[in-house]
Amino acid sequence: MLRRIATLSALALTVAVLWGIIFDRWRPSDWSVPITYDGDGLFYLACTKLAERGELSIAGHIFTEALGAPFVGNLNDFPYTDRAMSWVAGFFSRISGPFFANNLMGVCAHILAAFSFYLAARLWRISQPVAWGLSIPYAFIHYGLLWHTKVLGILFFGLLPLQLYVCWYLSAAPKLGWRSPRFKLAVAISFLSGFNNIYFVVSFALFYFFALLRRICARHCDFRLAIIPSLFTALALTIVLSSFIIYGITNGKNPGAVIRHYANLEWGSLKPFDLVIPNLGQAFGLFNWLYKKYSTVTSLMFPEQMTVYVGLIGIAGLSLLIWNFITRSLARKPIPLPALCTIWTLAFISFGGLVGLFALISDFYMIRAIQRYATIISTISFLYFALGLSRWSRDWHNIPKIALISAIGIGGLADQAWPHFKKWQGSAESMTRQLEEDATLVTKLETELPAKSMLFMLPIVPFPEGPQQLYGMQDYELFRPFLHSKTLRYSYGSHKGRPTTEWQKHTAYLPANKMVTELESYGFRGILINRHGYEDNANSLLEELASAGHKPTIEQGDEWVFIPLNPSPTPKLPHLPYSFPDKWFSSEGTPDNWWRWTSTSKNNIIHLYTRESGRHHLTFDISAVSARNIYLTLDGKPLDTINLSTSNLHRAISLILDLPKGKNILTLSTDQPPTIPIGDNRALSLCVANLNLVPIGSLSLNFGQNWFPREGTADNWWRWTGTITGSELSIYSKEAGKYQLTASLGVISPRQVYFMREGELIQKVEFQHQGEQAISFTLKLKQGDNTILLSTDQMGLSPVGDPRHLAFYIKNAQIAALPPQVVSFDNNWFPKERGGDNWWHWTGKRTGSKVSIDNHGEEGTYELFALVGAINQRKVDVMVNGELAAILEFDQAGEQELSIPLRLKQGNNSLILSTDQDPIQPDTRDTRELAFYIKNLTIKSTVDNEKQ
16 A cells, blocks of 8 residues: 555656646746736636635536626626636635646646556556556646646546546446445546536546447446446536526526637547647657648648647557557457547547537537547557557566666657747746736735725627637736736626626727716726737727826836726616527627627517616617518517518618516517528528617607618717608607707708608708708607608719618707706806816906806796805806896905896896906916806706795
8 A cells, every 4th residue: 555655656746846847837936826827827717716715616606796897797607617626726726826726736637647547557457667657748748738727627638547447447347336446436537527627528428328338238237337427427517517507597598608600610620630740849850840841731720739749659559559450450350449439539529520510410519629539539549558568568677668668758758748848948937027017016906996996997808708819918818907806896707698798898889088987987996908909009099088088097018007987976887778698690890880690580589678667769770681571579479560672671670668677578580581691601581780778768769760770880870861751750758848959961962851740840951062961949849759750852862882762861860858947158257167066167357257048948036046256355246137136245265155036038048247356366376367256056946946
């Protein structure tokens, strides 16, 4: 027993020392420097951080306040099957931090691979020197070194040797029994396999299935007992996946969380030739020349195929396996089981192989990087070579045997590890600098900001699986501040595809001043920008923010920039009123002008989310490739039928809906099959664009069906009509009263445009030539729907480059209630200072400073309230419509309340303020000459006051 412990301890120590040599992690401080600090490695470091915080466990939902702000971060929409490894790493992270913990997990993964190979080899009766000597190069196969800590679960490939042994044992053992140590080992390995990365769970399940099939065919009566270990695999997998399944059932599917297609399988499949072609930089120049030549002549070079080289030992084992396969086949002897496993694996993962066929039939594309199963071939090759070497050297003396094995092991290790050794030398020092810079940035932020402050992160990057490279920024780079943070909250890091994350790209696309206003209303205390994610290093964005009065206060080199905000004391949550849960292709276009196609003719669902029950305005544009009828239903009830003809395949939809609070289901179906358009290989059924759902509140402006879909941007949009008569504008008003319609009207040829309401002309706009005019007129609206008809005296024309017949367009139309009184200050007043409910206007004039009051309400008596402030001793006279209303006397600089009754006529009324002293300059900080100011002026009805 002690001898076995000593053997395994020596093996573990050797692997750990070699790990330190290869990755340049010798000093104790270097162990706290991660091997990778980019791409997928950052995602797994973030998962370790979540486990450290107690928010990620082996089972249960994954929520975190630190990510996905202002909501609670959600990581439950895609099954994260590596969570067992992250949970263990999180346990160590509480002691030493996430970086040390992930390095420790990496070392353990290589040691596990060595142990697994050694134990499996010994169980197959391979001699101890061969098993020990080859377990070391196996622990550092090229695949494992290249993926070190990038994908933590894949790094734990090392369980494969024991998994293969378990499958062989269950298929070939003469008798199975609970008392057998090997059966207990099969149960233990099967249980651990359920916690492994999903790729290795699937591969184990496939080989396990073939093992059971072989045992059944051999007519072993105890095949039912052989099923039992697989139940432990299913138990472990259920523990890992149950929370994701339950979350999907209770919250609905979210196919937008991770979107994959058949092309992903082709991208991730294997070309068998890649197994024996090493990457550039191997220890032996011959192979460098071979790879260089291969890479220049092949037309299919995929990124992950750079990981599948099985090494010289693997090539030797594979060659031996092929030779035995050929010779035994010619001699009509049974084919070696390892050869059958290799053939099946190649057929399964090769370009155009069985996985692709299965995916096409089942429409399942989630297992995409199938060339990762090359590790199975590598494992089989290593074990087969070890078996052959053990038999060949069986009768050798120990000294030559150990010398040969040592030479093979060292040569194989050098072949696999040399390029990685060269790559990582000096990496600890350079990566330490980056870690220190990020830690300094976060320390400054946490020093300046209160605990739980929310930061909006830019650029907007989908999570998980965003673009692998966004200009100079890699995927998951936005996790870096979180890894060093203790008290801050970040907007990044919650699964995409739900309203709690989709609002971000809409807000980020707004002009800088509007984006800031939105973020402050949500409670964000700052914007954190990674400049490397922009083509111009974010210079234009920073200039736009600076012009809006928001400049950086913290910067880290030319990468991170922090812009402070003033969060609202009563923040609200962002609200995106819709989601596309299933059957829709990904969004195309921009956040401001987007569309989504579907290839399904029936039951295409859109979820509409409302905060409160009541009337809502639903607008979207609908189109198709060919003529068809489209049927709309809302919560199972027929809503509308849209007819798209060959001459008009686009329609603008505008609907007023009474919706309950919460989720409402809009369903779209069509009576025609999908069609493949020119220039697109997809079969497309219908398209929805620029959908929007807003509560009507007191007012809404809706366009009828004779208008073409909206064009332009959110701040500068227009809609054309091609009809002479019957183009409707529908205005819904909750309350009767006076309102003002403002817009721009444009034409491409001379014409007159008429606005009619209930048979009466409201306004006529005349154009002498092509152009655009601003329009504005007052409307007296009744409660409910009000319809305005627009018409013209000329036919529409088709402009160059546009096949439509166009008559005129309306641009940036707005409807607003006229306030009872509109107050304006003339040019004798300086511009308004401050804003919101606390504002003032200074005047630098002695007499004639005028305030105009445009009364749209009833004629009568009102009360005026304001504060008047003087800069020194003086008297201020207040005149209302030519009559003296009040005199304010100031003994010194100060502020007095002005409260006077006000008799207002309908239309324009004037308030004139004068003083008996000349203006003066207050101090050196203000160069203006000032007399007095008026502050927070309000007008209230005396009737309202009596009610109060």
